[in-house]
Every structure is written in C-alpha cells, then in structure tokens.
Amino acid sequence: APGSALLSSPVSLLFLLRFPSATYTPRSAYPPARSFQLDYEDDCFRKDGAPFRYISGSIHYARVPRPAWRDRLLKMYMSGLSAVQVYIPWNYHEPLPGVYDFAGDRDVEAFLDLTAELGLLVILRPGPYICAEWEMGGLPAWLLWKPDIVLRSSHPAYLAAVDSWLHVLLPKIKPRLYQHGGNIISVQVENEYGSYYACDYEYLRHLLGSFRALLGTEVLLFTTDGTQVWELRCGTLQGLYATIDFGPGTPMEEEEEEERGWEGPGSVNSEYYTGWLDYWGEAHASTSSARVAQGLEDMLELGASVNMYMFHGGTNFAYWSGADFKDQYKPVTTSYDYDAPLSEAGDPTEKLFAIRTVISKFQPLPVGPMPPATPKYAYGRVHADLLDVLDVLCPSGPIQSQFPLTFEAIKQAHGFVLYRTRLPRDVLDPTTLGAPPHSVCDRGYVMLQQEYQGTLERDGQTMLRVMGREGDTLDVLLENMGRISFGANISDFKGLLGNLSLDSSPLSNWLIYPLAIDTAIQQGWPHAALPKSSSRGRAGPAFYTGTFETPGIAWDTFVKFPGWTKGQLWINGFNLGRYWPPRGPQQTLFVPGSVLHVGRPNNITVLELEGAPPTPFLLFLDQPLFNRTLTATE
Ligand SMILES: *[C@@H]1O[C@H](CO)[C@@H](O)[C@H](O)[C@H]1NC(C)=O
Ligand SMILES: *[C@@H]1O[C@H](CO)[C@@H](O)[C@H](O)[C@H]1NC(C)=O
Ligand SMILES: *[C@@H]1O[C@H](CO)[C@@H](O)[C@H](O)[C@H]1NC(C)=O
Ligand SMILES: *[C@@H]1O[C@H](CO)[C@@H](O)[C@H](O)[C@H]1NC(C)=O
Numbered sequence: 001a002p003g004s005a006l007l008s009s010p011v012s013l014l015f016l017l018r019f020p021s022a023t024y025t026p027r028s029a030y031p032p033a034r035s036f037q038l039d040y041e042d043d044c045f046r047k048d049g050a051p052f053r054y055i056s057g058s059i060h061y062a063r064v065p066r067p068a069w070r071d072r073l074l075k076m077y078m079s080g081l082s083a084v085q086v087y088i089p090w091n092y093h094e095p096l097p098g099v100y101d102f103a104g105d106r107d108v109e110a111f112l113d114l115t116a117e118l119g120l121l122v123i124l125r126p127g128p129y130i131c132a133e134w135e136m137g138g139l140p141a142w143l144l145w146k147p148d149i150v151l152r153s154s155h156p157a158y159l160a161a162v163d164s165w166l167h168v169l170l171p172k173i174k175p176r177l178y179q180h181g182g183n184i185i186s187v188q189v190e191n192e193y194g195s196y197y198a199c200d201y202e203y204l205r206h207l208l209g210s211f212r213a214l215l216g217t218e219v220l221l222f223t224t225d226g227t228q229v230w231e232l233r234c235g236t237l238q239g240l241y242a243t244i245d246f247g248p249g250t251p252m253e254e255e256e257e258e259e260r261g262w263e264g265p266g267s268v269n270s271e272y273y274t275g276w277l278d279y280w281g282e283a284h285a286s287t288s289s290a291r292v293a294q295g296l297e298d299m300l301e302l303g304a305s306v307n308m309y310m311f312h313g314g315t316n317f318a319y320w321s322g323a324d325f326k327d328q329y330k331p332v333t334t335s336y337d338y339d340a341p342l343s344e345a346g347d348p349t350e351k352l353f354a355i356r357t358v359i360s361k362f363q364p365l366p367v368g369p370m371p372p373a374t375p376k377y378a379y380g381r382v383h384a385d386l387l388d389v390l391d392v393l394c395p396s397g398p399i400q401s402q403f404p405l406t407f408e409a410i411k412q413a414h415g416f417v418l419y420r421t422r423l424p425r426d427v428l429d430p431t432t433l434g435a436p437p438h439s440v441c442d443r444g445y446v447m448l449q450q451e452y453q454g455t456l457e458r459d460g461q462t463m464l465r466v467m468g469r470e471g472d473t474l475d476v477l478l479e480n481m482g483r484i485s486f487g488a489n490i491s492d493f494k495g496l497l498g499n500l501s502l503d504s505s506p507l508s509n510w511l512i513y514p515l516a517i518d519t520a521i522q523q524g525w526p527h528a529a530l531p532k533s534s535s536r537g538r539a540g541p542a543f544y545t546g547t548f549e550t551p552g553i554a555w556d557t558f559v560k561f562p563g564w565t566k567g568q569l570w571i572n573g574f575n576l577g578r579y580w581p582p583r584g585p586q587q588t589l590f591v592p593g594s595v596l597h598v599g600r601p602n603n604i605t606v607l608e609l610e611g612a613p614p615t616p617f618l619l620f621l622d623q624p625l626f627n628r629t630l631t632a633t634e
Contacts, residue, residue, distance in 0.1 A: 036178045036185040036220055038241055045305065047178075047185070053303060054185070055359055056083035056123055057311025058271070060132065061111040062092050063336055064314045064346075066104060067594035069111055071371065072312050072346050073118050078370050079341065079352055080359035083121035083185065085270070085307045086111070087130045089138040090165055092320070095413070097142055097161070100168055112176055116183045122176075123270075123307060125188040125224075126169060128162050128207075133277050133322045133332045136483035137191075137490055141413040144493060151490055152193070154202040163210060170214035179218045186220040187211065188270070192245075194225040194235025197488045204237045224270040245271030245309070248287065248295030269299060271309035274351065275339025276632075279330045284585040284626035286339040291632065293354040300362045308355070312346065313338030315590050318518070318575035319414035322485030323492070328459040329442060331481040333586045334577035335624065344590050344624065345556050348372075393520050394418070398511035404496035407480060410514050417495055418513040419476045423448075423468045423502070431503050433474075434463030439498030442481035445541050445609050448474055452540025455610060466502075474507070476500065477541050479609065481578075517607065522573040527603045539611045546618070547601035554596035557620045558588040563613025570605040571595055587625035 037046050045052045057076050064072055076084060088108060093101055102108060115122050129152050130138035143149055146157050176182030189207050204223075211221055224243045225235035236242040246269060274292050276285035299306050313336040316322075323331040337344035341352035348370050356365065399410055404419055433446065435456060444456040446464055449472050454464045456476075468474075476496065483492040499506035520526075526545055559569065559576075566580045574595040581587050596602055604618065 034179055034181065035218070038220060054083045054121065054123070054305045055081055055300070055363065056085050056305070056307040057081050058085045058307060058309040059312045060087050060314060061108060062089050062105070062134070062320065063316065064312070065592045065594050066107070068346055068592060069114055072342060073114055073120060075342055075346065075348060075371055076311055077118045077120055078366055078368065079356045080363065080365040081120065081311070082363070083123055084115055085123040085125060085309070087132050087138070088124070088126040088169065089130060089132065089134050090128050091136060091138055091140040093169070094140055094165055098164070109172055120183065122184045123186050123188070124173065124184050125191065126173065127191065128165060130191050131486050133336065133485050135320050135322050135414070135485065136492065137322065137485040139490065141408065141483065142411070144408040144491060145411065147408070149491070150198065152190070152196055152203065153198045153200040154206060159203070159206060166210050166214060170211070174215050177215065177219050179216070186222055187215065189221050189223055189240055192225050192231070192235060193223065194231035194233060195487070196234070199234035201237065208237060208239060243268035243270040245269060247273030248291045267302065267304040269304060269306050272296065272299070272306050274308050274310060274341055277338060278333040278335065278585055279324070280333055280580055280583040282585065283628040283630035286629050286631040288631060289351040289354040292351055293358050296355060297358045297361070300358065308341070310336070310338040310340040312342035313340045313344060315344055315577065317577050319480065319482065321482045321577070323482045325484050325487055325489045329484070331442065334579065334589060335586045337624070393515045393517050394513040395516065396514070398513045401510050401512055402508050403499055403506065404510055405512055406497060407494035410512060412514040414480055415517060416515045417478045418515060419478060419496055420511040420513065421474050421507050421509055423470055423472045423474060424507070425470050427466060427468050427502065430465035430467055432463050433466045433500065433502055435496065435500050436498040437462055439496065440478070441492070441494045441497055443479045444496070445477040445479070446475070447540055448472055452610070477609070518575055521570050521605055526605065541607065541609045542612065544606040544608060544612060544616050546604045548604065549601060550596045550598050552598065554593040554598050556593045557591045557622065558624050559591055560588045560619040560621055560625065562617065562619055564606070564608055564616070565610040567606055567608040572597060572603055585626040585628045587627050588621060590624065
C-alpha cells in the first residue's frame with residue numbers, strides 16, 4: 001500500500017515528524033490535493049488545507065515593458081511578497097470587436113509564466129471592468145459604437161461583448177488555477193462595483209455564472225469594494241467573498257471594523273494604498289514610508305491578508321492613461337509611479353526597504369541581495385528638425401460630414417482626429433469661434449490658414465476670436481486625453497461632441513481625418529521619408545525629429561522637455577506617452593533602456609501640439625523630475 005511505502009522512506013519520515021501527532025492519520029500524510037479555500041468557520045484562508053495568509057503587491061504588466069517584467073517580479077519576490085495581484089485590461093487585448101492581441105508586451109500568459117517561475121502566487125483581476133486609472137477602466141472604446149449602451153450592466157449589447165471576451169480569456173486562465181497545478185489562488189469578479197451607480201445585481205450574477213462556467217467551481221472568487229456600507233451593498237454578491245480596500249491612516253474604530261467585516265485572519269485589504277496617482281496640473285502625490293510601513297504592520301498583526309496597491313506602478317505609455325471626473329474632467333499623467341515601493345523605473349526605494357523590514361517580522365525573507373537600481377544615463381542634447389505634415393497620416397483619406405462626428409462614430413479609439421472646414425464668409429473683425437461647454441473632448445488645437453490660433457479645452461476655454469476670408473481653411477486637431485476610468489461618466493465620448501460655431505452659426509461641410517500617427521511612425525516615418533521642412537513658426541501642431549546615439553549599453557533614462565509645451569514622444573517607434581511640463585507635475589518621461597538601440601542611431605519623433613522652443617532639443621537625465629510634490633504624513 002502507498003502508506004507503508006511512505007513510512008519506509010526517510011524523506012517522508014521527516015515529513016511526518018513535522019505534523020503534531022494528534023492530527024496524524026495515515027491518510028493525511030499524503031500531500032493534500034492542491035486547494036486554496038476560505039475556511040469560514042476558522043475565518044482564514046487554507047492552502048492545501050493549512051492556514052495561509054498572503055502578503056501581495058500589485059503590478060500591471062501593461063504598464064511595464066516586457067523586457068523589464070522579470071526584473072520587477074524578482075524585486076517583488078526579494079521584498080518578501082508571497083503573491084502579486086494582476087489586472088487584465090480588456091481594451092489592451094481586444095482592440096476591435098473579435099480582434100485579439102496577446103503578442104509581445106500583451107503576452108499575459110508569458111507574464112504569468114514568469115510569476116510562476118519566480119515562485120510567486122497570483123491574485124488575478126480579469127475585470128471585465130478594472131478601473132486602474134487605465135483608459136476607460138479597461139473597457140474597449142468600441143463598446144461606445146453603440147451610443148446607448150449601458151456599460152457595466154446587464155444591457156444585452158454589453159453582456160454579449162463581455163461574454164465573447166471571457167470565452168477567449170478565461171480558458172487561458174483555467175489551467176493556471178492553483179487547483180489545476182498553477183499559481184493563481186483567487187480571481188476577482190468586476191471591480192469596486194458598489195461604487196457604480198447602476199447597482200445591477202443581474203450583471204454581477206451573470207458574471208458569476210460565466211466565471212463559474214469557464215473556471216470551474218473550486219476557484220476562490222471574490223469582490224473588492226470601498227469600506228462604506230453603501231459601497232458594499234451594490235458591490236457584493238452571495239457566493240462571492242467580499243474584500244475591501246483602504247489606505248494607511250484610515251481610522252479603524254472597533255465598531256467600524258465589524259461593520260466592514262474587518263475582523264481577523266480571513267480579512268483582506270485588496271488595495272492598501274502605498275501612494276496615489278497624479279493628475280495633470282496637480283501636485284505629485286506622495287505618502288511617507290513610515291506611514292505606509294506602520295499601517296501594513298497593524299494589518300499583518302491582525303492576521304489579515306494584504307495586497308499593496310501599487311508595489312510597482314510603471315508608466316501609462318502611448319494613450320493608455322485614464323481620467324477621473326470630480327466636478328471636472330481630470331486626466332491622469334503619463335507616469336504611474338504612484339510613489340510605490342518600486343519606482344516607475346523599477347528601482348527599490350526607501351519605502352520598499354521599510355516594507356521589507358515589516359514583512360520580515362511576519363514571514364522569512366528570501367535569501368540573497370535585493371537587485372540594485374538599474375543604472376541610468378544622461379544622454380545629452382538632441383536637436384530636432386521641424387516637420388509639419390498631418391494629412392499624410394491619414395492614408396484612408398477624410399470622411400465627409402455635414403456636422404462633426406465623434407471619435408466613436410468614425411471608429412477611432414485613441415490619439416488624434418483632424419476636423420477641417422472652410423470659413424463660409426469673410427470675417428474682417430475678430431469674431432467668436434466657439435463650441436458648447438464640455439463639448440470639446442478633450443483638447444482642440446485650432447489653426448486658420450495653417451496659423452495656430454489657440455486651444456479649446458473640455459472644461460476650460462471654449463471660444464477664440466478669429467479673423468479670415470471666405471474659403472480660408474479652418475483645422476481643429478482634436479486630442480483624446482484618456483477616457484474616464486471611474487464613476488458614472490465612463491461612457492466618455494471623444495472628439496467634437498457639438499457644433500463648432502462662428503458667431504453662433506454652426507459650421508458645416510467638414511472633412512474628418514482619423515489620424516494613424518502610430519502606424520506611420522512604426523513604419524519608419526518621418527525618418528525614412530523626410531517630409532520637407534516647414535517654413536512656419538514653432539507654434540501649433542508639428543512634428544520634430546532627431547536622432548541620438550547610445551554609448552555602450554542602453555540604460556534606462558528620463559527625458560526632459562526644455563521649453564516644449566505639450567505633446568507626445570516616440571523613440572524608435574515606441575510611444576512613450578504624453579508630456580505636458582507647463583501643467584506638471586510630471587516634467588520628464590521614463591524611457592526604458594529596452595526601447596533604445598546600441599550601435600546605431602535612435603530615432604526621436606516629437607509631436608508638439610502648441611509650441612516648441614526656438615532651439616528644440618531634449619535633455620536625458622538619470623532621474624525623474626516633478627515640479628510640485630505633496631506628501632501625506634499623518
Ligand atoms: C456625467 O457628469 C455630468 C456632470 O456632472 C452629469 O450631469 C451626468 O449626469 C453624468 N453622466 C452620467 C451618465 O451619469
Ligand atoms: C449642429 O447644428 C445642426 C444645424 O443647426 C443641428 O441640426 C445639429 O443637431 C447640431 N449638432 C449638434 C451635435 O448639436
Ligand atoms: C530610423 O530612421 C532611419 C532613417 O534615418 C530609418 O531608415 C529607420 O527605419 C528608422 N527606424 C525606426 C525604428 O523608426
Ligand atoms: C508646475 O508647473 C506649472 C506650469 O508652469 C505651474 O503652474 C506650477 O505652478 C508649477 N509648480 C511649481 C511648484 O513650480
């Protein structure tokens with residue numbers, strides 16, 4: 001019998017001796033079947049039957065370049081974490097209905113393989129809505145092709161899209177569940193649904209059914225909500241374990257603890273905030289290490305399981321940053337540093353070491369040194385030539401429309417659309433060119449006869465004074481600054497949502513150019529086919545190019561924009577995101593070394609939207625800069 005074979009093996013004997021004899025029976029000597037469960041009676045998690053608590057950290061693979069995945073995960077492991085918590089952004093993987101992308105930086109399975117290889121467990125948060133300050137909370141913008149859709153509800157068009165996505169995604173997840181030999185211990189359903197106005201239980205029940213059908217009945221499913229009773233009311237569902245999220249310094253009165261279900265070892269804080277996000281135009285948020293470490297220690301002493309949000313924030317590359325709506329539209333910066341323990345560039349901070357010291361009081365740290373900060377390099381100045389061709393970026397040609405159409409109506413998800421028309425009459429005195437309030441989503445750069453006139457802004461200036469002749473060309477370049485990721489307004493349509501009027505009379509006969517700027521730049525434009533240099537000034541939307549050499553090794557670096565105003569940066573075709581130093585607080589963009597070439601020139605392309613400096617150059621620094629920081633200490 002297997003039992004006697006087991007007893008005759010010295011290795012197994014050691015194994016047996018570690019068990020208290022009172023609980024020993026021959027059958028329990030077998031390693032129990034892989035299981036991860038919640039023990040409601042004893043109020044704790046059980047992994048393979050034994051009480052278990054996790055200390056976890058959030059990392060978003062979509063905010064970290066793939067070549068850096070291993071480095072960041074290794075540093076998390078070396079910090080003493082037993083698990084990582086991972087969001088899957090739906091819109092990152094299904095760019096168009098039924099078109100899926102799991103390649104390169106989007107290879108979520110390769111990322112999960114790495115977590116397993118490094119011995120980390122995974123708490124998976126596959127949405128379909130994730131918030132995460134990510135564009136539209138992870139929902140694809142194409143959902144808004146049906147303008148009446150009710151997002152995050154049991155609206156049939158929404159559910160149909162969700163179901164077909166889950167049927168693609170969850171089968172990739174199932175074999176990675178802990179019960180099936182993988183490292184995913186639990187899976188979150190939706191995200192902070194209790195904060196959403198719809199409060200549609202049908203929707204949560206539908207999701208629960210789909211998750212159960214596609215992942216099986218053994219997996220531990222859970223929800224995450226804020227700590228308020230009203231948030232838990234709509235966010236939780238019978239059959240789903242309810243976890244909560246709150247940051248350091250949240251007062252923890254005894255009755256409150258009970259009300260929140262925050263009582264003991266079975267308690268989970270799914271988002272313990274190590275820092276906070278930044279908005280353009282506000283101070284860089286920071287939270288003191290001492291405060292974060294103390295709050296963590298308090299929770300661990302209660303026996304709770306904790307996930308630190310974020311452990312490594314990373315970067316909102318390209319157009320992926322989201323926005324919030326609090327009295328007005330508030331776009332999130334390109335950096336998602338979050339003042340997290342691992343910096344945007346993946347360097348261990350003082351906060352990481354403070355956290356690691358706390359963890360060491362509760363569980364052993366892995367043996368070995370923390371990998372050091374990656375070397376950074378200051379590359380010096382780069383000069384750039386002016387280019388100003390926009391039309392070539394729309395190979396499909398313009399769409400004609402009597403009145404403006406939204407991005408969604410012309411099926412452009414991100415980036416830029418150019419709206420062009422002609423003045424219907426002579427305008428010899430300064431005359432108002434304007435749009436209804438909140439209808440320019442989100443910024444419109446206005447040119448008349450190719451002369452930059454100024455910028456219209458969603459919750460800011462909505463009119464300009466212009467003069468011109470009948471037939472003069474009027475261009476408005478519309479920029480999507482990121483769709484709202486949280487709250488009631490996540491159906492965040494982009495473009496000109498109303499009419500642009502001249503002296504209150506709507507302009508008509510528009511040519512609408514959806515711009516495929518990234519496609520052109522990835523194909524080598526404008527470096528491979530230099531458009532002729534413009535003789536115009538340095539105001540208004542224009543491209544600037546340059547090259548620079550990387551000496552020896554391609555280190556990570558930070559690029560600063562002296563005298564530049566607002567725009568987008570690409571290096572070797574990789575979209576590094578938006579820069580906007582006059583708004584701040586972010587003054588530099590993170591450039592991962594992995595996008596740089598060694599031994600051949602690196603191509604820089606800048607799309608400056610408002611105004612470039614007289615001598616355009618970029619500065620490469622070895623650290624990030626913020627022009628204003630606010631630190632929460634008490
Ligand atoms: C979006 O925000 C505006 C302004 O606060 C509000 O009037 C409107 O009702 C919101 N939209 C939805 C769908 O709730
Ligand atoms: C634009 O103006 C036209 C003509 O007045 C009107 O029919 C149309 O509804 C307006 N569009 C919007 C979005 O207001
Ligand atoms: C960089 O520019 C050169 C021309 O100077 C071009 O041949 C090459 O395709 C460009 N590479 C990238 C990655 O854009
Ligand atoms: C950061 O930059 C913006 C734009 O120049 C400015 O409004 C803000 O005051 C700056 N903050 C500091 C502290 O310099």
